[in-house]
Amino acid sequence: MSNDEVSGVAWRYNASRNVQFDLDKFINQVCQRFETSYDINIAMILIDWIDQLHSSPSVNIIRCMPRFVPKFLSVIELQEGNHVIDLGKKALAQLNHFLEDLKDPRYRSL
Amino acid sequence: MFQSVTFRSLEKRSAATRQLQQEVEDFALKQDNVRIQNKIYGFEKLALDESQPVYRRSGLYGLSAISVALLKTKNESFFEQIVQTVVIRLEDRDPKVQVAACEAIFNVIKNYREVVLKSKFFEKIFDTTISLIGSSFVEVREFAKKVDDKIKDTVFACLTMK
Numbered sequence: 001m002s003n004d005e006v007s008g009v010a011w012r013y014n015a016s017r018n019v020q021f022d023l024d025k026f027i028n029q030v031c032q033r034f035e036t037s038y039d040i041n042i043a044m045i046l047i048d049w050i051d052q053l054h055s056s057p058s059v060n061i062i063r064c065m066p067r068f069v070p071k072f073l074s075v076i077e078l079q080e081g082n083h084v085i086d087l088g089k090k091a092l093a094q095l096n097h098f099l100e101d102l103k104d105p106r107y108r109s110l
Numbered sequence: 111m112f113q114s115v116t117f118r119s120l121e122k123r124s125a126a127t128r129q130l131q132q133e134v135e136d137f138a139l140k141q142d143n144v145r146i147q148n149k150i151y152g153f154e155k156l157a158l159d160e161s162q163p164v165y166r167r168s169g170l171y172g173l174s175a176i177s178v179a180l181l182k183t184k185n186e187s188f189f190e191q192i193v194q195t196v197v198i199r200l201e202d203r204d205p206k207v208q209v210a211a212c213e214a215i216f217n218v219i220k221n222y223r224e225v226v227l228k229s230k231f232f233e234k235i236f237d238t239t240i241s242l243i244g245s246s247f248v249e250v251r252e253f254a255k256k257v258d259d260k261i262k263d264t265v266f267a268c269l270t271m272k
Contacts, residue, residue, distance in 0.1 A: 021227040021268055029233060039244035041251065045258055046240070052262060058269050 027053065031067050040087050043075060047090050054097060065098050123171070130172060131179040138183035150176060150188055157195050163202075167210040170199055174214035181221045193218060193231050200238040205247040212242065212253035219260045224268055236261060 030053065034046040050068065053061045075091040078084045130149075137145045153176065157169025173192045180188060196218065199211035215235060219226050226232055239261065242254035 021224065021232075021265075023269070025233070026236070026265070029236060033237070033240055042240055042244045045243050045255070049262070052266065056266065056269050 023059070027059070027061060027064060031064050035067060035071055037071075040084060043087055044090060047087075047094055051094055051097070054094075062098055062101055065102075068098075069095075127171065127175045130175045131182075134176050134179035135183055138180055138185045143187070146176075146180070146185075146188065150191060154191075154195050157199055163204040163207050166199060166202065166204070166207045170196060170207070170210040170214045174217045177214075177218050178221055186222070186225060189222060189225060190229060190231070193226070193229065193235075197231050197234050197238065200235070200242065205245070205250050208242060208245070208247075208250045209253050212239075212250070212257050215239075216253070216257050216260055219257065219264055223264050227264060227268055 030046060030049050034043070034050065037043045037046055050061060053059045072091045072095045076088045076095070078088055134146060134149060137143075137149070150173070153169045153172030155169070156165045157173060159165040159169065173195060177189070177192045180186065193215075196211055196214045199207055200215065202208050202211060219235075226235065239254050239257045242250055243258060245251050245254065
């Protein structure tokens with residue numbers, strides 16, 4: 001590859017770089033992974049993500065709640081083994097955080 | 111040089127990595143993109159080698175070191191080329207290669223931060239990292255969690271800046 005060709009690659013890269021981080025797309029990706037996660041470790045990590053996104057004032061993740069509820073409920077009702085119980089507790093705690101928010105009409109809404 | 115970054119001894123490997131970084135930094139300061147590209151090609155070839163996992167790991171260590179050296183000299187031109195190869199190896203069939211890819215992507219995220227979030231590979235990086243957290247290999251799982259933590263730091267730092 002000549003210096004000109006390399007410069008061409010570098011230029012094309014720099015020209016395509018002016019992209020913003022797409023937060024909505026990312027939130028959607030977190031939701032999708034959570035909805036379809038069957039592994040306990042993965043579900044735990046994704047609830048952490050949901051919790052932290054929920055804690056951020058610049059993110060309104062509560063609008064995704066209708067998508068989370070079925071998964072939260074299915075995880076909460078599982079009662080086998082310590083890991084699953086931990087996951088259920090975590091899901092229940094997160095669901096409670098969402099419900100607390102919904103009680104306050106001045107706060108975030110669906 | 112290509113083989114030396116995969117020495118078993120951490121000390122020797124670190125020395126080889128430092129030497130590689132120094133060479134690439136020198137090339138970058140001289141704006142010698144051809145030599146940088148040749149180094150990347152060499153390690154890319156190793157990282158994409160299907161026959162020997164040790165070559166793939168060696169390639170990943172090298173690419174990781176090059177990415178750090180390039181950032182030190184504010185040269186982000188080869189970022190996507192390097193990340194593309196590392197992302198492919200996150201899905202390697204060999205757990206040791208997956209760990210090496212996790213280490214490499216960890217270094218890339220740690221150093222490039224927002225550039226990673228804005229890159230076209232971010233979706234794939236996040237998705238694969240999450241999948242690796244479900245790996246049956248403890249080491250892969252632990253490294254994937256470290257990568258996930260680094261992604262979290264970067265995303266929330268980015269949100270705080272907005």
